[in-house]
Amino acid sequence: MLLELKQIGKTFGGIKALSDVNFSLDRGQILGLIGPNGAGKTTIFNMITGIFPPTIGSIVFDGTNLLQLPPHKITELGIARTFQNIRLFGHMSALENIKVGMHTVTKSGYWASLLHLPGQKKEEAHVQERSMKLLEFVGLKDVADIRSDTLAYGQQRRLEIARALATNPKLLLLDEPAAGMIESETHELMNLIRKIRDNGTTVLLVEHDMPLVMTLCDRVVCINFGVKIAEGSPEEIQNHPDVIEAYLGKE
Ligand code: ATP
Numbered sequence: 593m594l595l596e597l598k599q600i601g602k603t604f605g606g607i608k609a610l611s612d613v614n615f616s617l618d619r620g621q622i623l624g625l626i627g628p629n630g631a632g633k634t635t636i637f638n639m640i641t642g643i644f645p646p647t648i649g650s651i652v653f654d655g656t657n658l659l660q661l662p663p664h665k666i667t668e669l670g671i672a673r674t675f676q677n678i679r680l681f682g683h684m685s686a687l688e689n690i691k692v693g694m695h696t697v698t699k700s701g702y703w704a705s706l707l708h709l710p711g712q713k714k715e716e717a718h719v720q721e722r723s724m725k726l727l728e729f730v731g732l733k734d735v736a737d738i739r740s741d742t743l744a745y746g747q748q749r750r751l752e753i754a755r756a757l758a759t760n761p762k763l764l765l766l767d768e769p770a771a772g773m774i775e776s777e778t779h780e781l782m783n784l785i786r787k788i789r790d791n792g793t794t795v796l797l798v799e800h801d802m803p804l805v806m807t808l809c810d811r812v813v814c815i816n817f818g819v820k821i822a823e824g825s826p827e828e829i830q831n832h833p834d835v836i837e838a839y840l841g842k843e
Contacts, residue, residue, distance in 0.1 A: 594619045594794050600649035609635045610818040622795040624809035628839050632818040633798040637765050641673050642666045670762035674752045682741030686751050689740050690723040693758030730754040746777030763794045770801045
């Protein structure tokens with residue numbers, strides 16, 4: 593088991609955002625996390641990545657309890673994420689965005705890299721090579737030197753994923769990666785997520801695009817009003833009366 597959430601609860605002031613949420617993820621799986629707006633999906637991502645801790649419960653990743661760890665330590669342990677709204681460094685090129693992601697985990701670190709320390713040249717060459725490989729992996733090699741805020745929407749989304757992959761994660765959290773995409777972009781995204789999993793990275797996916805979720809995911813967890821209402825295979829979830837009632841609706 594790679595990740596386990598046990599009896600997670602979260603309150604914001606008087607608002608109970610999550611209560612008694614339990615689920616786990618095996619290595620090599622793609623797990624879908626679905627539910628209506630405000631159900632608590634992004635809150636789960638924020639707790640896994642150390643933005644804020646749960647009010648109650650525990651999160652164990654690869655044998656380490658994540659509670660009390662700051663986001664950069666959690667990144668070093670092997671968890672990376674993307675956000676619901678694109679958060680690239682818009683004034684930087686596609687390649688530079690990847691390099692920033694990579695410098696968070698290289699030995700000398702991003703800020704040290706600006707100081708030209710001994711051994712820096714060798715590391716820079718390695719970072720350059722790996723960054724170009726990652727751009728190729730997500731199909732953006734040809735736009736390496738283009739300012740990221742001028743890229744097409746689908747390209748920006750894929751660049752965000754590549755920047756997250758630059759940290760070499762064991763677990764990748766994707767927050768609504770298909771939001772706003774046209775059909776061809778969604779199709780490319782699905783192929784990319786499959787490739788990421790086939791390369792050994794486990795994926796936790798929050799998404800409202802149900803055909804994508806049901807095609808890609810090995811298992812699906814559905815939450816509603818901060819409570820897990822169902823967990824199972826895509827078929828089980830699609831036919832689950834509580835999920836249909838709360839989220840999927842009837843044809
Ligand atoms: P969506 O699909 O719309 O992104 P979601 O399932 O990701 O929704 P969350 O963003 O996790 O839902 O929100 C769950 C609940 O927690 C909501 O009632 C939201 O208003 C509340 N909430 C989330 N983050 C905070 C915060 N930092 N402070 C206060 N309330 C918050």
